[in-house]
Amino acid sequence: MQAVIELENLVVRLGGRTILDSLNTSVKGRAIGLLGPNGSGKSTLINTLLGFYEPDGGTARIFGRDIRTHAKQLRSLIGYMPESDSFIAEMTGIRFVRYMAELSGLPPDEAMERAHEAFFYVGLGEQRYRKVGTYSLGMKQMVKLAQAIVHGPKLLFLDEPTNGLDPPGRLRMLNLIREIRDTFGMHIILSSHLLRDVEECCEEVLILKDGRIADYCNLEEERRANRKFIEIETYNGNDGFTKAVESLGCECAWLKNGRAKLVLPPSLEMRELYGAAARHAVQIRKMNFRRDSLEDIFLRAMESTNGVNGTAEKAGQAHGRL
């Protein structure tokens, strides 16, 4: 599978400060979350990939093409939804999106047709003849999404797409992002402070800290790996059940009050575990998969570069918006 983005020793300095420091990675997923605390370099990375900032060292490639030598061709393939307000207030919504489509290279008739489609797709069909300046914050976010997808890009940069949205608006935005990812074959780079947004939409996560890559992981693989560890609470647990479980290839450690921790072999189906319990008249009353949330992964990444051990207190503080 071709890499979507490849970074080789990418260095970007702005205002005399090194913002991105020797980034090396190859990103291949369909939806990649870009995480990091404020000032970690997320927006700078997006802006550099869009060609807004010139790299001071190293290279960056999108779909195998160098961003410096193929800037225009790449921009034809990219859709960008900026974080801040970004629109032409005096234009009607439909005219604004059509304008952006034509700038991306669509012929006028096609641009008009697709601007309508994009408007209906993001749920603003009935508002398309209003001036963008009169839209609510949530509507402006949707217009930004419409202009980003109107030309059918192959790669979509979404910078804080749920900023300022109310809960229903946020859900609608996340649903749209997932649908775009799954239905239209676009690759998505989602930059957000909201871990839940990234967790709900992305398969892979690139975590930045102080301009460096703190972690890059595949969320699905992390989840799969975590499925091997379970904790059960039983009633009437006995040696027969323990032996039966061990015969299935599990490692078993009993705790107090009928609780046990199990390490499962990769091939084990859960129904075999239930079968063993039934045969030995053991009730499994509770079963917890140990699952690293994105929050755990994020905190681990932040601490690994700090050399600081994580605490439950810090995890609690980090819940939600970082």
Added chain:
Amino acid sequence: MAVYKRAYRPYEGVYTPLRWRFMVIPRFAWSSLFESRVVLGFYFGAFIPALLAAAFIYIVNSPTAQAFLSLQGATFLQVNNLFFMKYLVVQAFFCFLFAALIGPGLMSVDFANDALPLFLSRPISRAEYLLGKFTVIAAILSTITWVPAILLFLLQASLAGFNWFANNLWIAGSILLGSVIWIVVLTLLVLALSAWVRWKVAATALTIVVFFVIPGFGEAINEVLRTYWGKLLNLSYLIGLVWTHLFDGPLTDPQAGTIHPRFIDLPLWTACLMLTFVVALSIWMLHKKLKPREVVR
């Protein structure tokens, strides 16, 4: 099929050529501009001098018309270099009005709500964006300056004959060069002011300041210091001086300087240097401001 029944789908059609992509910007700008009745009124008003000039050319070349109007032998009935220069001076005023009317809004609307990243994240470079905005004003100003002036020149040539055309071909060159200089200076200056202040009203006010208040300041310098270098601050005067040289027009009488130095014309090279400086300054201002993202130091 009704548009609301159609679903969004990936685009698989053809793309317009990259080379001419910047023309999308003027096309949208023109269609927005000419929705305004004020702009439309000004635009058509700018052609009235051309119609009057065409009528004048006809009268000059038609003994019947002269007899009908009892103008035989009138000394002012001449179509020469000064005629075209005066025509351009009138049109220069319309140019200024147009530039002050439409120029400030061209860039400031994109800056006001930070739309520049949306333009520049598409296959449009900063230079092409600027070229697009430049084309919006330059094309309109062209249609009211050198285009009708050249048509008038051709009308005169067709009525006066080939000899007149051959002897006065240099006037066509002066029309073209003089107009282009004015259009470039005016357009870049207005765009730079628009980009710099990012607010339409303020940009319009600043344009008026540059063309009316600063020349007044220059005149004050002339009066106080009994010099004529204050004229360097008067862009209208500078372009007029260049045109006077281009059209071989009358310069001030050197004796006038004995009354007050401000009656003396500046040397041509100073005017050229100042206009070049204004163009360079405008480009520098645009270069500084035309960035998708500001870097805070």
